[in-house]
Amino acid sequence: EDQVTQSPEALRLQEGESSSLNCSYTVSGLRGLFWYRQDPGKGPEFLFTLYSAGEEKEKERLKATLTKKESFLHITAPKPEDSATYLCAVRRNYGQNFVFGPGTRLSVLP
């Protein structure tokens, strides 16, 4: 059974204090690993899709990396507006459902 875990559950950072969020997964034949950002009361906002080990993608202060067992979302010099819950999900094959992790709740203090 496909499984996704995320750590830490919650993270508090000072503005400018860089850190990483972890997404560990168990899936046979990964098609894609997806990262989302979700603000309270809103739908998840798509950030990245990673497809193979060694792949990296960047967007503003965010950088996502992928290994065969986990993915990291690195946040460089975060700002208060980066505060949100970050979700990762895996999809085994096209036509198989997405499996989401529980999320990491990030708070960036000014």
Place this chain on the structure above:
Amino acid sequence: KAGVTQTPRYLIKTRGQQVTLSCSPISGHRSVSWYQQTPGQGLQFLFEYFSETQRNKGNFPGRFSGRQFSNSRSEMNVSTLELGDSALYLCASSWSSGAQETQYFGPGTRLLVL
């Protein structure tokens, strides 16, 4: 390009009633998935439709059903509502080209069952 839209945004129902939620995917997206999100269980997959056919179904009782129309718009229905059905229901549309895939979510429908 317009994003994924969901209607209604908020809904209050009582136990035993039924409810229908609607989702319009991004133009050109043929796959629509539905999810239930609660504080205790997180995001849980309900079902996925592709070209009017249900392609995948999560572990939810038969009270939860859905369908997709020829224009890719989708509806989900929950019959005989229970208090535990109170949740944020999210619709997402997917696009894929070869090995590339993205999935975009709508704003959700907040359902409260009293």
